[in-house]
Amino acid sequence: MALILPNHLTVKEGHLYIGKHDCVSLAEEYGTPLYVTDEERLRSNFTRYDEALKKHYPDVQLLYAAKANGNLTIMKIFASLGAGADVFSSGELHMALLAGMPPEKLLFNGSSKTREDLSLAVEKGVKVSLDSFDELRQLNEIAGEAGKIVEVSFRINPAIDVPTHPKIATGLATSKFGIKADQIVDAYRAAMECPNVVPVGMHCHIGSQILDVEPFAKAAEIMVRVAGEITDLGVRLSFIDIGGGLGIPYNHETEVAPTPQEYADAVVPVFLKGIQKLGIKPQLWVEPGRNLVGDTTVLLSKVNSVKTSHKKFVNIDAGFNLLLRPAMYDSYHEVIVANKADMERDTEYTVTGPICETGDIIAADRKLPRTEDGDIVAILDTGAYGYSMASQYNCRPRCPEVMVFGERSGIMRRGESVIDILNTMKKLPWHEK
Numbered sequence: 001m002a003l004i005l006p007n008h009l010t011v012k013e014g015h016l017y018i019g020k021h022d023c024v025s026l027a028e029e030y031g032t033p034l035y036v037t038d039e040e041r042l043r044s045n046f047t048r049y050d051e052a053l054k055k056h057y058p059d060v061q062l063l064y065a066a067k068a069n070g071n072l073t074i075m076k077i078f079a080s081l082g083a084g085a086d087v088f089s090s091g092e093l094h095m096a097l098l099a100g101m102p103p104e105k106l107l108f109n110g111s112s113k114t115r116e117d118l119s120l121a122v123e124k125g126v127k128v129s130l131d132s133f134d135e136l137r138q139l140n141e142i143a144g145e146a147g148k149i150v151e152v153s154f155r156i157n158p159a160i161d162v163p164t165h166p167k168i169a170t171g172l173a174t175s176k177f178g179i180k181a182d183q184i185v186d187a188y189r190a191a192m193e194c195p196n197v198v199p200v201g202m203h204c205h206i207g208s209q210i211l212d213v214e215p216f217a218k219a220a221e222i223m224v225r226v227a228g229e230i231t232d233l234g235v236r237l238s239f240i241d242i243g244g245g246l247g248i249p250y251n252h253e254t255e256v257a258p259t260p261q262e263y264a265d266a267v268v269p270v271f272l273k274g275i276q277k278l279g280i281k282p283q284l285w286v287e288p289g290r291n292l293v294g295d296t297t298v299l300l301s302k303v304n305s306v307k308t309s310h311k312k313f314v315n316i317d318a319g320f321n322l323l324l325r326p327a328m329y330d331s332y333h334e335v336i337v338a339n340k341a342d343m344e345r346d347t348e349y350t351v352t353g354p355i356c357e358t359g360d361i362i363a364a365d366r367k368l369p370r371t372e373d374g375d376i377v378a379i380l381d382t383g384a385y386g387y388s389m390a391s392q393y394n395c396r397p398r399c400p401e402v403m404v405f406g407e408r409s410g411i412m413r414r415g416e417s418v419i420d421i422l423n424t425m426k427k428l429p430w431h432e433k
């Protein structure tokens with residue numbers, strides 16, 4: 001079967017192109033390993049998602065899940081298109097503000113926030129999604145000390161099983177996230193009794209890389225049902241946040257993902273029916289990450305060597321230090337030999353990285369064209385949870401990130417050097433001569 005490529009990826013004269021750029025030339029110009037993102041694709045992904053939801057309900061706010069790809073340039077592009085953000089740390093909050101996202105479009109999420117995180121949210125006037133009664137008490141104290149009132153939601157655990165990798169299902173009854181069903185009303189009641197906190201929203205997120213719209217519709221139904229219970233308490237809901245999680249096709253031969261329109265068609269009517277019944281008009285907040293950025297990016301890597309032992313290995317210069325997903329979740333990413341993109345894929349290889357771990361496998365048992373050292377491989381769909389989960393394992397500096405836009409290309413994050421890594425290390429006073 002042939003690979004079906006998204007339309008920003010094409011093959012011309014045997015080479016893989018991203019937008020108007022030959023991946024092989026980009027690898028030569030900027031070196032490898034290299035993340036390359038297509039700005040036009042970022043923009044069109046955002047618009048497609050936003051429009052799909054707004055077709056049903058104009059009062060929708062997209063909160064980009066910054067954890068998917070926290071590059072400031074990308075955050076700025078989304079900010080310019082009207083996005084807010086789901087931020088999960090003080091660092092992501094700083095990034096979102098720096099990108100120009102207004103505080104009222106940000107939600108500080110997390111199941112284990114520090115007092116410093118909560119203080120920053122209070123200082124910046126950002127809404128907080130609370131994940132425990134302890135956090136409610138702490139936030140109320142911190143806001144009181146600052147003489148401020150903070151708007152909050154609770155993260156609701158809808159206890160929904162979702163068809164995805166167990167490590168990224170977040171709304172199971174057993175997950176660490178959220179408040180369980182029989183404690184939700186108590187949580188809102190407790191919040192209403194806190195003088196420095198005002199509950200104005202509800203939040204949930206059922207998981208990531210979900211390729212079926214049904215669980216989202218089910219979650220929306222639970223959310224509006226709970227909305228009824230807490231409206232009865234006297235809470236005036238200004239937003240209901242149904243999280244992110246819509247997946248993308250990673251296997252371009254076999255996987256099909258619902259489009260954002262199919263997602264919106266399944267989910268928003270459930271939400272609308274619920275709020276109409278309650279006679280309320282909260283904003284609908286949605287927190288996509290992967291769907292906006294996942295397919296925008298390729299990771300380019302050079303083949304260092306090819307070896308035949310019990311199978312054929314292609315050893316490349318990017319490993320799980322730069323793309324953790326295959327090692328962590330057994331995730332599938334398409335691999336294309338960028339300088340042999342039109343050649344027949346007739347040889348089976350396992351593509352491995354340079355990390356000193358047996359599990360450093362980017363792609364196992366894949367058919368590729370006959371491959372040799374010096375070839376450039378493109379690992380597709382690496383825009384979400386790629387760079388953002390990268391590490392410096394084996395003292396390997398993280399690689400640069402390049403953006404392409406029309407004829408132009410430029411570095412949006414420089415590569416690190418070994419000196420950068422060394423510069424964070426200090427000599428202990430008792431080791432000084």
Ligand SMILES: Cc1ncc(COP(=O)(O)O)c(C=O)c1O
Nearest residue numbers: 065205208244245287288289290
């Ligand atoms: C709270 C929250 N919102 C949004 C997202 C974004 O998920 P996705 O990238 O699957 O859309 C995540 C990640 O799973 C998350 O934890």
Ligand SMILES: N[C@@H](CCCC[NH3+])C(=O)O
Nearest residue numbers: 067168208209325384385
């Ligand atoms: N990091 C995961 C997604 C989890 C998102 C955060 N809750 C992945 O690469 O698929």
